[in-house]
Amino acid sequence: MTTQSIANVGHLRSQLTAISRNAERAFERAFDLQQAGAPEERVDAAMAEISRLQESARQLREQLGEQPVLH
Numbered sequence: 001m002t003t004q005s006i007a008n009v010g011h012l013r014s015q016l017t018a019i020s021r022n023a024e025r026a027f028e029r030a031f032d033l034q035q036a037g038a039p040e041e042r043v044d045a046a047m048a049e050i051s052r053l054q055e056s057a058r059q060l061r062e063q064l065g066e067q068p069v070l071h
Helices: 003-035 040-066
Strands: none
Touching: 003 040
16 A cells, blocks of 8 residues: 555545534534424425435545555
8 A cells, every 4th residue: 555545545534534523413403403493494404414414424435445444
């Protein structure tokens, strides 16, 4: 594995961590909005954000699956 590919894997993992954290926050926000009786549009927008983040995380996981992993 080259230094460049190690750096790339590190960068992808860092992005995945950030996206996962953002997805967790979006879920909490959607739940809080729903519990607070927010308009349905706001809850739907928060749910759409969760879906978008989950898709981004899936794509990153696919990219990481293509990379050799250090153990």
